[in-house]
Amino acid sequence: NAGVTQTPKFQVLKTGQSMTLQCAQDMNHEYMSWYRQDPGMGLRLIHYSVGAGITDQGEVPNGYNVSRSTTEDFPLRLLSAAPSQTSVYFCASTDTGLAYEQYFGPGTRLTVT
Amino acid sequence: GENVEQHPSTLSVQEGDSAVIKCTYSDSASNYFPWYKQELGKRPQLIIDIRSNVGEKKDQRIAVTLNKTAKHFSLHITETQPEDSAVYFCAASKDSWGKLQFGAGTQVVVTP
Numbered sequence: 001n002a003g004v005t006q007t008p009k010f011q012v013l014k015t016g017q018s019m020t021l022q023c024a025q026d027m028n029h030e031y032m033s034w035y036r037q038d039p040g041m042g043l044r045l046i047h048y049s050v051g052a053g054i055t056d057q058g059e060v061p062n063g064y065n066v067s068r069s070t071t072e073d074f075p076l077r078l079l080s081a082a083p084s085q086t087s088v089y090f091c092a093s094t095d096t097g098l099a100y101e102q103y104f105g106p107g108t109r110l111t112v113t
Numbered sequence: 114g115e116n117v118e119q120h121p122s123t124l125s126v127q128e129g130d131s132a133v134i135k136c137t138y139s140d141s142a143s144n145y146f147p148w149y150k151q152e153l154g155k156r157p158q159l160i161i162d163i164r165s166n167v168g169e170k171k172d173q174r175i176a177v178t179l180n181k182t183a184k185h186f187s188l189h190i191t192e193t194q195p196e197d198s199a200v201y202f203c204a205a206s207k208d209s210w211g212k213l214q215f216g217a218g219t220q221v222v223v224t225p
Contacts, residue, residue, distance in 0.1 A: 033212070040122070042202055042215035043157070058212065059114070090156060100145065102213065104156040 002026050004105035006091050012111045013081040021076040021108050023091030031094035032074040033058070033102075034066065036087040043090065049074055081112045115140040117205050119216025126193050126223055134219045136203035137185040143205040146179060146186045147213070151200045160201075161188070193223045 007022045025032065033048035045058030049068040063085060065077040074093075078085060091105040116139040126132045138146075147162035163170045163177045163186065170177050174193075179186040190197055200220050204213040 035215075040217055042119075042217045043213075044215070045212055048212060059214075100162070101159045102147070104158070106156050 004091055004093050004103050006089075006105035006108050008108060009106065010109050012113065013078070014113055015081060015083060017081050019078050019081065021078075021089055021091075021110075023074045023076065023105055024072050025074075025091075025093040025103070025105075026072065027093060027095070027103070028071060029093035029103075030071065030096055032068070033092050033094070034064070034074070034076045035090045035092065036060065036085075037090060037107075038087050046076065046089075078110075083112045086110060086112045115143060115205055115207070115214040117203060117214045117216045119203050119219060121219060122217065123220045124222070126221070128193055128195060128223050128225050130193055132188075132190040132193055132197070132221055132223075134188045134201055134203070134221075135185060136187070136205075136216050137183075138205040138214075139184070140205070140207065141181075141184065142207045145206040145208065146177070147204050147206075148175075148177060148188050149202045149204065149215075151202065151218075153199075157202060190221075193221075195223050195225060197221060198223045 004025045030051045034046040035043040037043050044060050047066040049055045055066050089108045092102045094102045119136045144165035149157035150160045151157040174191045176189045200218045202218045203216040206213045
């Protein structure tokens with residue numbers, strides 16, 4: 001099992017550019033989510049999905065889109081990058097069996113100049 | 114929505130001493146409270162969690178206590194070791210697998 005994987009690990013964008021952060025999991029988890037982590041602010045939920053074809057907004061959704069066409073993949077799209085989106089992005093999937101543990105990917109460090 | 118406050122923001126302890134981190138939550142419907150440890154440059158990892166039907170849970174040197182009436186929960190680390198140095202996050206959720214609201218984190222530094 002690879003667990004939760006994310007690509008790329010690092011990315012630099014110019015203001016106004018768009019890009020997609022990839023996230024995949026091989027644990028057959030229904031629930032997946034995207035967080036951003038900024039210094040002193042913990043992890044804030046951007047979007048989440050409770051299953052293929054179903055997505056919803058989290059705490060800080062503006063400027064981001066998601067889709068969930070398969071159980072395995074949950075990409076996060078930045079529509080028009082802004083310096084305020086400079087952050088570390090974590091994807092996570094949740095074991096909805098007995099454990100309910102949320103497994104995080106290794107993160108993507110994004111810088112917008 | 115849910116709001117989780119975490120204190121202190123930094124905690125320095127001598128090796129072998131105990132460390133306590135406290136969190137308060139605002140939504141009385143929250144029923145799942147995990148704690149995550151994040152080492153520098155790494156991903157957060159679950160270290161212990163507690164559900165609202167339990168007041169205390171222990172796993173070796175770490176324990177979590179929950180006071181539903183006061184809406185606060187705490188992480189206790191005993192006999193701290195240098196490898197306990199990390200950022201610790203508390204979180205709360207209304208459903209065990211659902212949306213997590215995280216605290217801002219506590220930087221724990223264990224000095225030899």
